[in-house]
Amino acid sequence: MAIAVKTEGLTKTYRLFMQKKPVSAVSDLNVEVAEGEIFGFLGPNGAGKTTTIKMLLGLVYPTSGKAWLLGKPAGDIELKRRISYLPETPYFYDYMTGAEVLSFYGRLFGYKTEYLTPKIEELLKTVGLYGDRDKPLGQYSKGMLQRIGIAQTLINDPKLLILDEPTTGLDPLAHSDIRDLILRLRDEGKTVFLSSHQLSDVEMVCDRVAILNRGKLLKTGSLKDMLAVGHVEVRATDLNAETIEKLKEYANSVEKVANCYAISQGDGECIDRTIDLVRQCKGQIESIIPQKRTLEELFVEMIREVNK
């Protein structure tokens, strides 16, 4: 699969006034994002997420290392025709109306009115702002500004979208709309590089994630693999004492939960054995659930471990 974003040893250090030692914002970052995936870029405040994004966009120059987007070096002017960016809490010229701001960004691509007029109408409908198209942005709420920000990222029909906290300030309904929009964009073949603190959103939409802390990459990989804890819980009722004893011999744990037993075990062979034992004693299987952590649990655990 083609690579949409690739960084090799990407590093950014800042030299602060009157301080001898440089401060490292991003250190030796190696990340690959495949085309057509939603990639979550996570980390606590000050982890270096925004600096990395700025380096990808050519807004900040790396101290060392390189980055490529859609096969072109970061900052390339032609590349910028095929990507788009939504900054965290975006601000736009508040004297402009929603339609005007989209027209302004469209004209930066050199688009003519014939292309822009229907495109703007379509985008305003997509983000649910068509009814407010003639209102100045000064009268927009925070959520509406976020929506117009998302609309401006779609003006050039980009192949790669870099979104920094796209759901900040949105109400639950708008939140859900934006999540659906991100999934729809992936279905259209676009790549989404999503930096967010909303871990539940990331968990719902992302295929792979990278976790960053203090400028260093802690972990990257498929979300499915990262969240799997490698055991399955079988819940069963009507078990006799003899069966429970047998289960305890090999299962990780056997606990009474409400009116049933929760049997936790590792591999597939154990599950088959448990099912056989439950059936032999004429018990009933209530559920078989592969156990996994939430992204929040994984994230908190990793960051705490590193910060110890």
Add this chain to the structure above:
Amino acid sequence: MTTFVIAGNTLGEALRKKILWIFFIAAAAMIVLSVSFSQFSFRGEMTIIRSLGLGLLSIVGLLITLVLGINLISVEMERKTIYTILSKPVRRYEFLLGKFLGAMMTLLIQLLLMSTVFIFLVTWKSNWDWKGSIELLKGTVMIFFQLLMVGSVAMVFSVFTTPVVNFFTTSAIYIVGNLDLTDPMMHSKLALQKMFYTALHYAIPNFSNYNIQNKLIHPEVAITGEFNYYAINVAYAVLYSSVLLIIAVLAFEKRDM
């Protein structure tokens, strides 16, 4: 093309700044009121009106240039609008030149509006002698080119500094540029002092060359080789501003956003 889109946007935003219209209204009111002021002076009525009008154009023009110039880049950074713009296919120099062009277009429009009020008043007071009044436009043109240089100075500093620092630095350069440094440069006894004045003399333009109020207030005063005088000073302003803009572009290209 992108430069003009940004220039148009800068102009649109600047023309909505209330402060600029307050400057304009205050200047226009003062120009109109100069008719009343002239009654309290021993000098001729037209002298007072012309002198006050040209002075106001110069001062208000300077204030407009400072307000626009010092905020050109810093405000875009502060509001993060620069990030969305530069993530589009916009080169950094196109952005910078677009901002500068937009600011200078705003200045020109404001100067022309104030000049219209001023010239109309002078024409009315001189029994509709348009020919004499139109001469005053030369003053507007020279003020504009003087402020073009001041704007370029503000632009360079806006790449490096905060608006407050920029305000004081640009204002200081404007003041020094209006002083005659030839005398201290020629007669300084200390070598270091002489070097300092010489450096200032060559680095900072002589803004007083653009103050042609004396000639416009007193039509009997003539400038020797008038056309050449205007042409040389206009060319100097364009060249000086171009050099400063190149410096600003080079600094802006290297800057982390």
